[in-house]
Structures are given as C-alpha cells and as structure tokens.
Amino acid sequence: MEPIIIQSSSHSYAIHIGENIRYDLSHYITKKYSSILVVTDEKVADLYLNDLIQVLPQSNIYSIIVPVGEQSKSMEQFHRIQTKAIESHLDRESLIIALGGGVVGDLAGFAAATFMRGINYIQVPTTILAHDSSVGGKVAINHKLGKNLIGSFYPPKMVVYDVNTLQSLKKKEVRSGYAELVKEALIANKSFFHTLLNTNLNHIDNFKLIDHLKKGIKIKAKIVEEDEKEAGIRKYLNLGHTLAHALEAELGYGTITHGEAVALGLLFALFVSENHFNNKLPLEDLKKWFQSNKYPFQLPALNPEVLMAKMKSDKKAVNNNIQMVLLKEIAEPCVIEVDDNALYFQLQAFLEYIQVKIRN
Template sequence: MKQLTIQSSQRNYPIVMEAGLRFHIKKWLNKKYSSILIITDDEIANKYLQDVAGSLGDQHIYSYIVPSGEASKSIEQYYKLQTKAIESGLDRKSLIIALGGGVIGDLGGFVAATFMRGIDYIQMPTTILAHDSSVGGKVAINHESGKNLIGCFYPPAAVLYDTETLKSLPYREVRSGYAEILKEGLISDNRLSEELLALSLNQVSSDQLENHLEAGIKVKANIVEEDEKESGVRKYLNLGHTLGHALEATLGYGKVTHGEAVANGMLFALHVSEDVKGEELPFNKLYNWMNVNKYPIVDIEEESIAKLIKSMKSDKKSVSGHIQMVLLNKVGEPTVENLDDSSVEAYIRTYIERMNKL
C-alpha cells in the first residue's frame, strides 16, 4: 500500500494505492454518510460495481451507470445525475463515489460539487490516465464548443486507487495513461523522464507501474498544493495539452485517446521549445518512444491548420485571444508562453516539415 496526503485550501485528503482496495472502501470513509451514490460507466459497472457496493456495508447505496466515453460529460447526463441524486433522497450528508476513468471522475466530481451546493465525493480511478485527473480537484463537463469549459475546483474527500483494476486495461489505455506520467516527468525531473523514455509499455510490471504512478502523482500533488487554482505553476501540467486538446476536438473525441493526443502535443511543444529557447530537447527520443509504443502520430494536414488555431484560442488557458503554451527551457524546467496566431501557425508548418523528414 502507498499513501500520500494532499493539502488543499478546503481540506486535506488522502490518496491511497493498493491492490484490492475496492473490497475495503468502508475503512477509508472518515465519517458516517446518510447515503451513497456510486457513479460509474457501463464497462466498469460489469467489472467492479458489485465489489465496491458490497464493500460499503449496510448503508443506503444507490448507483447510476452512464455510457462509457467522453460523450457522457454532457449537460444532459449531468442533469440526469442531479435528478438521480434528488430522487434517491441524497442530502448534504451524502457521498458520491466516482468509479471509473477521467470521464467519470470529472462528471461525478462536478455533480458532487454542485449538488445542494456541494457534497463529499471520492475518486476511484480505474485507469492509469486518471491518476492525473483524480488528484487536484478539477471537475468539469464539456460544452459542445470545447472540453471542460463548465466546471469548478472542488477537492475530493479521498482518492482510492485499486491498482488491480489497472491489470485488465486495454493496451491503448496504458499508452494513454503513460503519456501523462511522461508529462509529469518532463516538467519536473530528468531522471524520471529518461527512465520512461527507455520503456517498452508492453513490458511494464505491476511494481513498475505502481512506482511510476506514485512518481507521477507526487509531481502532480506538489504542483496542486502550491497552486490550487491554476494561476501559476499548475499551468505547467498543461504541457502538450494546447495542441493535444485541439487535436482531440478537431479529429473528434474518441479518434485518438486523450493521452495519445497529449503525446503528439508534447512533441509539438518540444519542437516549439527548441526554437524559442534554443536548447536541444528530447524531441527525437519522444518521437522514437511514441513509435516503439505505437502511439498514433497525427499527420497534420494543411487544411486543418486554421481549425487547430481556432480551437487552441478557445482553450480555457487562452487569455485576450493569445494561445498559451507550456514550453521547456530544459527537461524539468517548464515555462508558460503566450503566442500569437501567426507564430503558432508558423510553428505548425515547420513541425509538419520536420515530421515529413523523419
């Protein structure tokens, strides 16, 4: 078992990682709740819902299953969940458990944050990727114009990570999750990124995975403790996300996974960083790592450049119409830069050229 404590302005909360944790949830509830609503998706429900519900004892337990996938982070699904919570008789002393990947964590967390002005919730991530989103209290749903545009900062009561649930992950999800761990390495620690960039993801052992998750969570935890509301260093966590989000939006959600999009976004960020900062960065190593581990390398087409730029400008991080990117002075030393459209467009073009030569 591994355990960390996160300090947030509203509360401190534990992050617990353990194989089989889903059978011992009750132990980690630090108060008596009047009722509990488990929110999960149809894939996870089949595998783990019974285990979790059964571990909670003789409480009033309800569950609600949404279709798996990004489309469930909609205003309609959000309202249905509010209705479910009301109809189940949840009150201010009730608990929501978000059992699933990042979609479920974001959606369930936002429901908890706004049900009767906020009730407790627990994150139970079931993907590697969600090690990132489950820590730090960012919760949100999507607007048809963009991801996570409607949401708030609302820390969970706990993050309970049953690492057994990661064993059955499809390889694509492993890849998606490791992109965020690599991001955490790149913005903080050369040793961790060197280790990750040498890794074949289909040969990772359970122990290695737990160690990598812990390392990633520690990076994230340190950052969100320093800057909960993303006015400063928390922005560094967006490395790769400016182009990443735009790729997801323009290709259509689900075409590439979030982590795959972020991996492509990081490659682009390293390309831009080398030009702006004049330092050599592990662009080629990342490119090779993506190839070895079968990340889809997105081929950006001439006619999609304008759409990408527009999407990057509508990102939450953008201020006064500039595009905000996280760049690296060197590995472990990120900075935030505001770039105008034409510079970003020029960088996309030189990126396309560079990729064509590889």
C-alpha cells in the same frame, strides 16, 4: 502502504495506492453517510460495480451508469446524475463515489460539487490516466465548443487507487495514461523521464505501476499545492495540452484518446521550445518511444487554421492570445504567450514532421 496526502485549500485528503485495496473501501470510509451514489460507466460497471457495492458500508446505496467515453462529460449526463441523486433522496450528508477513469471522475465530481451546492465524493480510479485528475480538484464537463469549459475546483474526500483494476486496461488506455506520466516527468524530474523512456508499455508489473503512479502524483501534487487556482505555476501542467485539446475537439472527442492527443501535444511543445529557445531537447527520442509503443501517428489530414482557432478558444488563452508551456530544458518549464503568426508556421512544420497531411 502509506497514502500520499494532498493539501487542498479546503481540506487535505489521502490518495491510497496499492494492490486489491478496493476491497478495503469500507475500512477507508470512516464517516457515516446517509446514502451513497456510485457513478460509473458501462464498461467499468461490468467489471467492478457489483464487487464495490458488496464491500461498501451498509447504507442506502444507489448506482448510475453512463456510456463509455468523453461524450459522457455532457450537460445531459450531468443532469441525469442530478436527477438520480434527487430521486434517490440524497441529502447533504450523502456521498458520491466516482468509479472509473477521468471521464467518470470529472463528471461525478462536478455533480458532487454542485448537488445541493456540494457534497462529498471519493474517487476510485480504474485507469492510469485518472492519476492525473485525482490530484488538483478540477472537475468539469465539456461544452460542444470546448473541453472542460464548465466546471469547478472541488477536490475529492479521498482517492482509493487499486492497481489491480489497471491490469485489465487495453493497451490504448495504458498509452493514454503514460502520456500524462511523461508530461509530469518532463515538467519536473529528468531521471523519471529517462526511466519512462526505458519502460516497455507491454510489460508493466504492479510494482512498477505503483512506483510510476506515485512519482507522477507527487509531481502534480507539489505543483497544485503551491497554486491551486491555476494563477501561476499550475499552468506548467498544461504542457502539451494546448494542441492536445485542439486535436481532440477537431477530431471529435473519443476518436483519439486524451493521452494520445497529449503525446502529440508534448512533441509539439518540444518542437516549439527548440525553435523558441534554440536548444536541444529529446524530441526525437520521445517520438521514437511513442512510436515503438504504438502511439497513433496516422491522423486524417488537418487544417492548421482550424487548430489555431481551437487553441485560441482554449480556456488557458488570456487576452485572446495563445499561451503555451515550453521547456528551456527538461524539468525547466515556463509559460510563453506565443505570437499567432509564428505559431501558425510552426504548426505547419510540425504537422509535416509527424507526417500528417495538411488540409485547407
């Protein structure tokens, strides 16, 4: 199957998507590397690490396993990978492979971006959500005061996306990945949005999966190619993320999945859009779809002031004002600098709309 080619400012790279293609990895890796370090997490290691090491081109192959979850995007794990790379005598001609979801991709990618000032890395995503981070070259770790605050723009050399590894995902992870696909559809493709609203997340075959991933990746790729450094339209990709990041930070990373937080963030973006533009968006339809697909709406009581403060410390804030992506219409996004007071009241109203208790 033809790969999707992504143009980044430093180089272009291929995203291969298909069934069982992880076994063809040595076919895709044409460059001779002096050594390879595979970074993965405990869960993915059990499923795919040995398989992967078997099929890698003969070389000095090392691996390092980090704990499952967002908590691994930490200075501590970052430092562990650097130490492992040095102790394994990786040099500038070495390769890092990120085998796992977005957490592993971001962490291993940032390690690759900064090890000896940058070596190549390849992503082998094992979640649907990771389709998002496989395009755009954003790599990062978290600071205890906020998500993704320490990082680089550093695209991979290649992405090898084997959809068979997605069939073992838990429902929770499928939901998480599809929230980003919904986001991409909302930004740029109305018919794709309606396709998704007609998809039952309990029954997705590989054929549908490949189709949805490709559509999502192409939407993201088009935006990123036009604006790699996030100066303009790339901000559209933050649709739903202003509240999502605040929710994750407030509830504790890992309590709610990223995609589940994005789902709520998307609803909030539609909610604010309707008020701002006095238009009619499929807020209710989307909420029903999320609910019928068991996205979690039972959250602990939340304090809107705390969420506001978190939104302000988000790195998308400019001049200390909250910037939000809103929709004039499906596939017509725009960036609005929102007034603090107005947003505060809308946040209160939104929490009531999704039946979350307010805490002082």
